[in-house]
Amino acid sequence: MSFYPAYPLKATILAFNLMTIKEAKKEIARLTSLINYYNKQYFQDARSEISDYEFDQLLEKLIQLENQFPALRLKDSPTQSVGEAPSKNFETVYHQYPMLSLSNTYSEKEIDEFVKRIHKLLKEESIEFFCELKFDGVAMSLLYEHGALKRVVTRGDGEKGDDIMRNAKTIKTIPQFIKGSDIPQAFEVRGEAFIPRATFEALNKERASQGEELLANPRNAASGTLKMLDATVVAQRGLDCYLYVLISDEMNLPTHEAGVKLLEKWGFHVSPTYKKCKTVQEIMNYIDHWKTKKSNLPAEVDGIVVKVNRIAQQNKLGATAKSPRWAIAYKYKPASTSTVLEKVIYQVGRTGAITPVAQLQPVRLAGTTVKRASLHNADEIERLNLHEGDTVFVEKGGEIIPKVIGVDVVKRKPGSKAIPFITHCPDCATPLTREEGEAVHYCPNQKNCPPQIKGGIAHFVHRKAMDIDSIGSKTVALLFKKGLVHTPADLYTLRYEEVYPLEGFKETATQNLLQGIAHSKQMPFENVLFALGIRHVGETAAEKLAHHFQNIDALAHASLEELTAVPEIGEKVAKSVITYFQDTHNLQLLASLKQAGLKFATEKSKATQQSQLLQGKNFVISGVFKNFEREALKYIVKKNGGKVLSSISEKLDYLIAGEKAGPTKLAKAKKLGIKILSEEALTKMVEQ
Numbered sequence: 172m173s174f175y176p177a178y179p180l181k182a183t184i185l186a187f188n189l190m191t192i193k194e195a196k197k198e199i200a201r202l203t204s205l206i207n208y209y210n211k212q213y214f215q216d217a218r219s220e221i222s223d224y225e226f227d228q229l230l231e232k233l234i235q236l237e238n239q240f241p242a243l244r245l246k247d248s249p250t251q252s253v254g255e256a257p258s259k260n261f262e263t264v265y266h267q268y269p270m271l272s273l274s275n276t277y278s279e280k281e282i283d284e285f286v287k288r289i290h291k292l293l294k295e296e297s298i299e300f301f302c303e304l305k306f307d308g309v310a311m312s313l314l315y316e317h318g319a320l321k322r323v324v325t326r327g328d329g330e331k332g333d334d335i336m337r338n339a340k341t342i343k344t345i346p347q348f349i350k351g352s353d354i355p356q357a358f359e360v361r362g363e364a365f366i367p368r369a370t371f372e373a374l375n376k377e378r379a380s381q382g383e384e385l386l387a388n389p390r391n392a393a394s395g396t397l398k399m400l401d402a403t404v405v406a407q408r409g410l411d412c413y414l415y416v417l418i419s420d421e422m423n424l425p426t427h428e429a430g431v432k433l434l435e436k437w438g439f440h441v442s443p444t445y446k447k448c449k450t451v452q453e454i455m456n457y458i459d460h461w462k463t464k465k466s467n468l469p470a471e472v473d474g475i476v477v478k479v480n481r482i483a484q485q486n487k488l489g490a491t492a493k494s495p496r497w498a499i500a501y502k503y504k505p506a507s508t509s510t511v512l513e514k515v516i517y518q519v520g521r522t523g524a525i526t527p528v529a530q531l532q533p534v535r536l537a538g539t540t541v542k543r544a545s546l547h548n549a550d551e552i553e554r555l556n557l558h559e560g561d562t563v564f565v566e567k568g569g570e571i572i573p574k575v576i577g578v579d580v581v582k583r584k585p586g587s588k589a590i591p592f593i594t595h596c597p598d599c600a601t602p603l604t605r606e607e608g609e610a611v612h613y614c615p616n617q618k619n620c621p622p623q624i625k626g627g628i629a630h631f632v633h634r635k636a637m638d639i640d641s642i643g644s645k646t647v648a649l650l651f652k653k654g655l656v657h658t659p660a661d662l663y664t665l666r667y668e669e670v671y672p673l674e675g676f677k678e679t680a681t682q683n684l685l686q687g688i689a690h691s692k693q694m695p696f697e698n699v700l701f702a703l704g705i706r707h708v709g710e711t712a713a714e715k716l717a718h719h720f721q722n723i724d725a726l727a728h729a730s731l732e733e734l735t736a737v738p739e740i741g742e743k744v745a746k747s748v749i750t751y752f753q754d755t756h757n758l759q760l761l762a763s764l765k766q767a768g769l770k771f772a773t774e775k776s777k778a779t780q781q782s783q784l785l786q787g788k789n790f791v792i793s794g795v796f797k798n799f800e801r802e803a804l805k806y807i808v809k810k811n812g813g814k815v816l817s818s819i820s821e822k823l824d825y826l827i828a829g830e831k832a833g834p835t836k837l838a839k840a841k842k843l844g845i846k847i848l849s850e851e852a853l854t855k856m857v858e859q
């Protein structure tokens with residue numbers, strides 16, 4: 172059964188008729204701010220607390236109200252714009268033609284109405300529809316000039332987006348050059364970037380083994396990935412894309428299909444799932460066919476798109492501010508069912524993050540038995556207004572993990588109590604904390620809370636950290652249970668006689684384990700730093716911090732300003748680093764690990780210095796550069812004998828300023844009479 176009690180559309184429409192202007196004003200304000208909140212979450216943070224379906228229902232409600240009371244529409248109404256504000260981390264590019272959205276529906280009746288409307292508008296003309304799958308990824312526009320890929324831009328707010336060329340270039344199926352006699356001088360291709368389902372699952376498996384928070388769904392993962400600043404990390408995420416439209420002023424394409432065929436011919440990745448349809452029945456058959464078959468495809472599909480095929484007809488039909496009149500998306504409702512909530516259980520992650528999970532009476536849903544569903548955090552439990560023994564609606568959409576989306580209040584037993592979020596850790600009973608502006612509760616007892624201790628050690632030995640592959644989570648649990656290991660430093664004092672008698676160990680396993688631990692002492696500083704498990708310091712942040720500060724003492728004494736001056740280190744990470752080094756337990760751990768012989772400084776570069784041209788000169792690098800990454804500029808400075816500092820002071824000789832260099836840095840440098848260089852000027856200096 173598919174049933175959404177939270178937003179019964181018909182009842183809402185009826186209610187509108189009885190609404191006073193005052194009530195409508197209030198409701199419009201509420202919906203506008205709620206939808207804008209979810210939009211920001213979706214586009215800027217690449218996450219979502221509600222399902223697509225719920226979102227669409229909210230939007231539909233707002234559209235209806237605004238139609239009924241047009242004068243009450245607010246300036247920032249989400250019905251008037253698409254997508255997101257461009258990000259400050261990427262160059263903003265204006266689209267030659269706006270990147271519109273699609274009007275969408277969950278009802279087959281509305282597809283029938285769409286077809287009828289088109290026939291009515293185009294009178295006697297014969298009409299062909301081009302049906303495609305709606306891929307649930309991130310919209311991209313690829314710009315080619317003289318056969319070469321020039322830019323890749325996100326949809327952004329529809330009018331302008333972010334130039335994500337460097338990241339998109341890691342997608343192997345995007346051709347960098349196109350050859351052929353029929354290639355226009357300039358053309359644009361639009362499509363969807365996505366993380367293939369299998370790649371996404373592997374990525375989450377990896378994160379789970381590290382005790383890291385799972386990525387909610389492939390779309391969010393793809394969107395977050397394309398906004399990363401480090402293209403090498405993007406490359407590891409294995410993105411792919413499907414392209415679905417060709418635009419060029421130089422060609423007079425008769426049909427949408429002709430463009431798609433050219434894309435195929437030129438070697439673009441086009442999904443072969445499209446179909447030309449004449450009648451509503453053919454469109455319905457297409458919808459039905461892919462409803463079940465879509466799960467065999469590599470990309471997540473959330474619906475189908477019906478497009479009028481002839482371009483002349485598309486032009487006649489035109490577009491509204493938000494979407495073309497010649498196309499519509501039919502979206503598949505996510506599979507959903509209802510079942511009884513047995514209880515809410517709470518998991519404690521390695522960082523102490525508390526995740527509530529609904530334990531359910533087992534129920535079949537879309538081919539699997541569901542026993543658990545995610546509840547995200549305390550706000551979500553409150554939003555759902557969960558009560559003991561409630562019958563809940565569970566949905567499995569694009570997400571791998573099903574989620575609770577609503578409560579069947581009609582079935583609530585009288586007198587049942589609301590479920591409050593826990594106040595104390597379920598494992599160690601420590602009072603939980605929640606930082607302002609954060610959705611997550613934490614158990615602050617990092618040192619003595621068992622799941623945190625075990626999680627911390629499992630993270631420490633992980634392949635991407637100290638790479639001790641002779642120790643898995645099971646061994647960690649065993650060593651902890653036997654009282655042999657309480658902190659990562661205890662690994663380095665383990666003795667043969669202590670390990671040998673353990674269950675499942677004999678001579679070889681014991682030797683392997685001890686050897687693995689001994690070898691790990693060779694791991695470079697950046698791995699050690701990542702292994703420490705400082706909250707919010709992932710693999711990339713650890714690498715950046717290690718390269719920048721070179722040793723643990725410099726890092727431990729860095730100020731907030733110095734930390735945030737490091738590329739890609741934001742305030743959240745910086746604050747967490749500072750907190751980490753203020754804790755005496757952590758300092759003790761570091762001392763023990765140092766004594767064990769772990770590396771707490773980067774190795775001096777083995778490469779010989781290139782020149783002495785910048786000897787004795789101090790540099791600060793600020794902004795974004797055309798030809799180099801900041802790290803590369805630092806490397807050039809250092810290789811030629813110069814030193815890179817993080818803040819402007821009298822000691823400084825040069826400020827290398829790129830686009831968007833910090834205005835306070837520039838002003839301070841000017842005031843102190845420090846020379847400001849471009850990246851070209853720096854390369855000239857070392858060329859001599």
Ligand code: IVH
Pocket residue numbers: 270271272273303304305306307308309310311326362363415476494495498500
């Ligand atoms: S056509 C104006 N075709 O859906 C026409 N869009 O809600 C807009 N999408 O921004 C694009 N698969 O990101 C089109 N086969 C497909 C699509 C598709 C996915 C996305 C695209 C667009 C959004 C519209």
